Amino acid sequence: MLEVKNLNVSVAGRKILNDFCLTVKDGEVAAIMGPNGTGKSTLSYVIAGKKDYEVHSGEVLLNGFNLLEVEPDVRASKGLFLAFQYPLEIPGVATMTFLKAAVNAQRKHRGEAELSTPDFMKKVKVASDKLGIKSDMMKRALNVGFSGGEKKRMDILQMALLEPAFGILDETDSGLDIDALRIVSEGVNSLRTEKRGFLVITHYQRLLDYIVPDTVHVMSGGKIVRTGGKELALELEKSGYAEYATAESAAA
Amino acid sequence: MSAQIIPSKTQAETGLADAYGAAKAKLPGNAEIVKLREDAFSAFTESGLPHRRIESWHYTDLRTIMREALPVAPAPSASAIEALRKEIGTGLTQKLVLVDGVFVPELSDTLPAGVTVRSLASVLAEGKADFIPLISGMGLGSADPIVALNAAMMQDGVVIEVAPGAAIADPINLLYATGTATPTACFSRSLVVVGQGASVTVCESSIGEGSRTGQTFGALIFSVGDEANVGHTLSLTKTAVGSVRLETFIVELGTKAKFDSFALIAGSGLVRRQIFMRFAGDESEGAVRGVSLLRGKEHADTTLFAEHVGKSCIGRETFRYILDDEATGIFQGKIRVAPGAQQTDGKMLSRALLLTDMVAMNNKPELEIFADDVACGHGATCGGLSEDQIFYMQARGIPYADAESLLLEAFAAELADDIPHESLVEVFRAEIAAWLALRVKA
Numbered sequence: 001m002l003e004v005k006n007l008n009v010s011v012a013g014r015k016i017l018n019d020f021c022l023t024v025k026d027g028e029v030a031a032i033m034g035p036n037g038t039g040k041s042t043l044s045y046v047i048a049g050k051k052d053y054e055v056h057s058g059e060v061l062l063n064g065f066n067l068l069e070v071e072p073d074v075r076a077s078k079g080l081f082l083a084f085q086y087p088l089e090i091p092g093v094a095t096m097t098f099l100k101a102a103v104n105a106q107r108k109h110r111g112e113a114e115l116s117t118p119d120f121m122k123k124v125k126v127a128s129d130k131l132g133i134k135s136d137m138m139k140r141a142l143n144v145g146f147s148g149g150e151k152k153r154m155d156i157l158q159m160a161l162l163e164p165a166f167g168i169l170d171e172t173d174s175g176l177d178i179d180a181l182r183i184v185s186e187g188v189n190s191l192r193t194e195k196r197g198f199l200v201i202t203h204y205q206r207l208l209d210y211i212v213p214d215t216v217h218v219m220s221g222g223k224i225v226r227t228g229g230k231e232l233a234l235e236l237e238k239s240g241y242a243e244y245a246t247a248e249s250a251a252a
Numbered sequence: 253m254s255a256q257i258i259p260s261k262t263q264a265e266t267g268l269a270d271a272y273g274a275a276k277a278k279l280p281g282n283a284e285i286v287k288l289r290e291d292a293f294s295a296f297t298e299s300g301l302p303h304r305r306i307e308s309w310h311y312t313d314l315r316t317i318m319r320e321a322l323p324v325a326p327a328p329s330a331s332a333i334e335a336l337r338k339e340i341g342t343g344l345t346q347k348l349v350l351v352d353g354v355f356v357p358e359l360s361d362t363l364p365a366g367v368t369v370r371s372l373a374s375v376l377a378e379g380k381a382d383f384i385p386l387i388s389g390m391g392l393g394s395a396d397p398i399v400a401l402n403a404a405m406m407q408d409g410v411v412i413e414v415a416p417g418a419a420i421a422d423p424i425n426l427l428y429a430t431g432t433a434t435p436t437a438c439f440s441r442s443l444v445v446v447g448q449g450a451s452v453t454v455c456e457s458s459i460g461e462g463s464r465t466g467q468t469f470g471a472l473i474f475s476v477g478d479e480a481n482v483g484h485t486l487s488l489t490k491t492a493v494g495s496v497r498l499e500t501f502i503v504e505l506g507t508k509a510k511f512d513s514f515a516l517i518a519g520s521g522l523v524r525r526q527i528f529m530r531f532a533g534d535e536s537e538g539a540v541r542g543v544s545l546l547r548g549k550e551h552a553d554t555t556l557f558a559e560h561v562g563k564s565c566i567g568r569e570t571f572r573y574i575l576d577d578e579a580t581g582i583f584q585g586k587i588r589v590a591p592g593a594q595q596t597d598g599k600m601l602s603r604a605l606l607l608t609d610m611v612a613m614n615n616k617p618e619l620e621i622f623a624d625d626v627a628c629g630h631g632a633t634c635g636g637l638s639e640d641q642i643f644y645m646q647a648r649g650i651p652y653a654d655a656e657s658l659l660l661e662a663f664a665a666e667l668a669d670d671i672p673h674e675s676l677v678e679v680f681r682a683e684i685a686a687w688l689a690l691r692v693k694a
Contacts, residue, residue: 048643048647049643049646049647050643051639051643071646071651071652072643072646072647073646073647073648073649073650073651073652073655075647076646076647076648076649077649081647082647084644084647087644088638088640088641088644090641090644090645090658090659090662091662091666092659092661092662092663092665092666093658093659093662097658098645098648098658101645101650101654101658102645102648102649102650103649105648105649105650105651105654106649109649141662158648162648162649
């Protein structure tokens with residue numbers, strides 16, 4: 001379970017998250033939608049632990065553990081996974097080397113033995129076949145020269161290997177064509193379990209046709225302003241965010 | 253009226269003059285070599301030890317750094333050779349061992365057919381007219397005072413000739429060792445002559461904890477014949493505190509030749525590596541790469557001059573530096589394209605990662621182009637590691653220090669990965685990883 005409690009965050013003196021509260025239960029897929037500049041990406045970065053954000057107050061509890069008190073790598077080892085809007089290119093680091101370093105770092109943190117190379121290779125093979133990732137991509141430097149779709153698939157592959165307790169997808173649909181969107185969504189859907197929750201951040205309803213959420217939240221002005229079921233996404237697709245932008249200016 | 257400046261000799265310069273005076277009667281060579289030495293030493297005397305007002309030595313002021321001239325190393329003793337025999341062991345094959353600049357056949361291996369090995373001393377004693385231009389480095393670097401000093405003082409070295417058409421699959425290892433307990437100076441010059449269509453790889457490395465202490469004035473000259481394919485690596489990684497290593501590397505390429513060189517510099521001594529390269533024939537390809545890993549107050553200078561004379565040659569000069577603590581890195585590179593060298597494709601790039609605010613990196617890339625149909629470029633960058641990349645790796649569970657190491661290793665090892673010998677890639681990757689492991693521990 002992920003609980004965000006009264007989170008107040010600013011960047012360079014500008015308040016972005018405003019007493020933000022959100023709970024995502026075990027196995028729940030929650031979507032956050034909202035117009036540009038309402039703090040959706042900030043929320044995902046703050047939870048994952050990126051620097052440059054000033055957290056004034058609040059808590060982010062993952063199964064009761066306050067993530068804000070530890071470094072980003074520890075948050076990952078505690079079971080948090082952030083799929084990036086724009087996964088980074090890491091020149092010179094082979095994809096396989098990176099994956100192995102990540103899996104074993106998390107195992108080490110949890111006091112588990114490192115995976116042997118054959119075991120690891122087997123695991124990667126199964127997961128990458130599912131996502132249609134070719135084996136030659138695994139030998140190349142991580143994300144270097146990959147298309148937008150390949151990068152997103154690589155992120156989902158990482159999630160499959162790391163088996164997190166909770167996944168945040170930050171505008172995973174951006175830069176994806178329809179086929180890639182389908183493959184990535186199927187990858188995510190296959191990782192849905194009774195325990196594992198997801199937070200799906202998106203501008204568009206389209207992604208939610210593929211990854212069907214249990215709840216939809218509308219975010220504006222750094223907080224959740226409306227919550228509903230999956231039908232809320234369809235409503236937003238028709239009416240747009242104008243109503244919420246007005247609400248924000250009225251509140252201000 | 254003009255003021256006359258009479259430079260006074262430093263203690264080190266006086267010491268070097270005394271050393272030359274004492275040694276010259278015993279140094280190998282016939283009358284022509286004696287003349288070559290005399291001319292070289294007077295050229296050195298005229299300029300003295302290079303200092304910051306000599307442009308190509310601006311960042312490595314040897315006159316200030318080298319306070320004294322150390323005594324010239326004696327020929328290795330029998331007991332020193334026996335001790336080294338144990339230390340060298342049997343790990344390396346096809347090795348040629350130089351102890352304090354002197355070729356020691358007893359410690360060296362027999363090389364396969366197609367390769368002839370002689371000591372420089374014996375070649376100098378013969379002083380054959382056709383060898384003199386080769387030993388003189390085909391005129392490359394002759395204006396440099398340290399190249400001149402090396403020419404005057406060259407005690408010994410090894411002369412390797414690879415017969416035309418010979419294909420030597422395994423690397424030939426030039427192994428440098430020391431047989432003296434106290435710091436000394438040594439002056440060696442080696443020559444590799446590769447015949448037409450031959451292929452060979454030559455690897456330079458040192459043995460021993462701390463390698464050579466003292467002052468090393470080394471030179472390695474490659475004459476690469478037409479259509480030959482030559483590889484070279486240099487591991488300059490075990491220099492000791494207080495040591496000075498001045499290594500000159502001279503290469504001349506014939507027509508349609510291929511040359512690939514990789515060097516790793518990491519150690520506590522002062523290093524100045526100067527590379528003089530000439531694309532003499534047409535349609536040759538030459539790649540020179542170097543990685544310097546520096547920490548503490550280490551200082552490493554790579555100064556390169558690549559001259560394109562032949563047409564349609566491809567030159568790639570690529571250098572990377574990782575600078576930690578208070579280290580100083582220097583890269584000076586000049587590509588010169590002669591009037592007739594049309595269709596030259598020359599690219600030079602120096603990149604430095606600066607890990608603290610206390611490090612210094614001096615980059616000076618230059619192009620001098622006298623032909624009108626060429627594609628030449630150079631670039632130099634200095635920067636830190638990308639925090640975004642580190643965060644991405646942390647977000648996957650990799651701790652900050654490990655993420656940093658992975659990125660540093662990738663940055664340095666990328667240039668080693670291009671070595672055409674898989675086993676050598678492994679050797680250098682391991683050396684880079686060992687350097688990084690020490691960094692993490694510290």
